[in-house]
Amino acid sequence: MPQSSFKDRIHDSRDHLAVIDIGSNSVRLVVFDKMSRNPHILFNEKVLCGLGRMISKTGKMDDEAMAAALATLKRFQLLMKAMRIEAGHIDAVATAAVREASNGAAFIARIKSDTGIRVRVISGKEEAELSALGVLSGIPDADGIIGDLGGGSLELVEIAKGAITEKITLPIGPLRLQGDFNDDQTLISRKIIASLKEVPWLKARRNKNFYIVGGAWRAVSRVNMVQKKTPLPILHAFSLEGADAQDLAKLIAQQEPQSLAKINSVPSRRAAVMPCAALILYHILDHMRPNKVITSSLGLREGLVYQRLPQSLKAEDPFIAAARDMAEIGGRFKEHGDRLMRWIDPLFESKTDRPELKRLRYGTCLLSDISWRGHPDYRAERAIMEALYGRFVGIDHKDRGFVGLALGRIYGASDGMPLASLCRSMLGEEDIRQA
Known part of the structure; x- marks a missing residue:
């Protein structure tokens, strides 16, 4: 068969x-x-x-x-x-x-x-490990501390070079804290601070990245996206400077749930726990002073899938794997992307060629034929939209802009096309030239 x-x-x-x-x-x-x-x-x-x-x-x-x-x-x-x-x-x-x-x-x-x-x-430790595996499945080069906030607990995990080095679960989820102290933020803050003092390795990892997981913390990131009118409203890999994230968390912690519920994309039932969730985030950021705060859309559930994979699949690049899958579904010739990459590679052979750019070029080559089914007058828009809004992991907003700009050029997008302009707004001059 x-x-x-x-x-x-x-x-x-x-x-x-x-x-x-x-x-x-x-x-x-x-x-x-x-x-x-x-x-x-x-x-x-x-x-x-x-x-x-x-x-x-x-x-x-x-x-x-x-x-x-x-x-x-x-x-x-x-x-x-x-x-x-x-x-x-x-x-x-x-x-x-x-x-x-x-x-x-x-x-x-x-x-x-x-x-x-x-x-x-x-167990709490198993929950922490699964959340970390979920983050690593979508951000393979993650390096720092992962925080997964649930209603009843907070899981903290340290990862370094793809390996889990520390993990702990703390009883400071927003539902639990509100159950214990209602909305008394003074008492809630004391409980959070006391719990964080039980994690000696957390403060010792200052200036590392902090990766946030959990619906309430993702809602905090969404508030920032609305506030700053972020060009690309995609949560996964959305990044904030540590100090800016701390200011945002402090601001949201001071808001009433009713006012938060009025913000677009914030679910009304999630708004009820957001001030408490933001207060937890504020104290963690004050405690560890991270370099960046990065949102992960992947957590425990994706960790359960990733845990089951054979090592050969775990080792795959998730962006390249997704691009190859899309090419198999929407492209005409299975080998097209690999042949195109081999053909253009000599153009980029230099000491200044960065590995991350080579990876994005390869992904672009794999995706280069995905718009052929579209209307001839709108293939460029379709290709750019796939890059900007497609279900990719392993790339951030800037990477999406790079691939989108390159795909748009393949399909003849003009510099004045709004989607192409959106891509350029996320890139520096050298990356625009490379794309």
């Missing part, structure tokens, strides 16, 4: 992997198309259930939150059945709320009896 192509397998449910993340604030289902270095997300939905909101006061998950979570999981089970995802391809994990609640074990048993879904409760 002939081996199926990538085009066939992207719709083959036998390859799909479903990840269910039962957190302190939300319950989420993500379905990935297959086990690969850059898996496509076929389905992604979360429901804010608030399982951790009463644990600090009662030691238990409350009945209303558990009922909401159970109803959500029943629906997810029906969706997975409709997508024909087999039980062996479902990875369901529960984190801080279920881990710490006195009725956590009974709740897991209820999930199994009512839905058939087997949930494993992971």
Whole structure:
């Protein structure tokens, strides 16, 4: 029987992997198309259930939150059945709320009896490691400290040259802190500061990058994007200077949730925990004084996928893998990108040729035929949009601008085209010339 192509397998449910993340604030289902270095997300939905909101006061998950979570999981089970995802391809994990609640074990048993879904409760250190793997899957050269903020806990992980060197979980999630201290920021700050003092290696890593994970912290980054009118509204790899991020966190911590909810792209239910989440971020940044604060859209769920990959796939460049996948789907000739790269490479042979530029050139070559199906008058726009807004990891905003500008030129984009101008706005003169 002939081996199926990538085009066939992207719709083959036998390859799909479903990840269910039962957190302190939300319950989420993500379905990935297959086990690969850059898996496509076929389905992604979360429901804010608030399982951790009463644990600090009662030691238990409350009945209303558990009922909401159970109803959500029943629906997810029906969706997975409709997508024909087999039980062996479902990875369901529960984190801080279920881990710490006195009725956590009974709740897991209820999930199994009512839905058939087997949930494993992971430890704080395992949660931290999975979050770090998720960040590394999307930012392979990440070097510094990763912070993953959930509703009930904060996971901190140090990574250096792709390896995890330190990890710890702290009981300072916004739901927990608000449960303990309501909105008293003085008491919340004391608790945060005391918890951070338990991490001696954190302050010793000053001037490192800080990579933020978690919905509440991503919402903080979105506020900055709206405030600064960022040219490219893509969260992954969005970067801020450490001092600017600290000022932003302090500002948001002082706001009322109602005013934050009025900001475009900030979910109203997320706004309720944003001031507390921003206060946690402010104290961490004050404690460690990072060089840059970089947002990662990938975390625990992507870490679960990355953990399963063989070492050969882990070693792949995620941007190049994604570009090659796109070329196989949308290009005409599978070998086109590699041949084009070999053909143009001699033009760039010099001591000043930087490895990062060579990588971007290769990705551009792989993507160079993806717009041939488009209308002849709009192929340039289509190619640039794929680079700017495509689901890539392993590249930042500047890299997207470089690839977009190069692809636009391939398809004859004029200097006055708005999308080409957007690309140039993110680049320096030398990178524009290179592109």
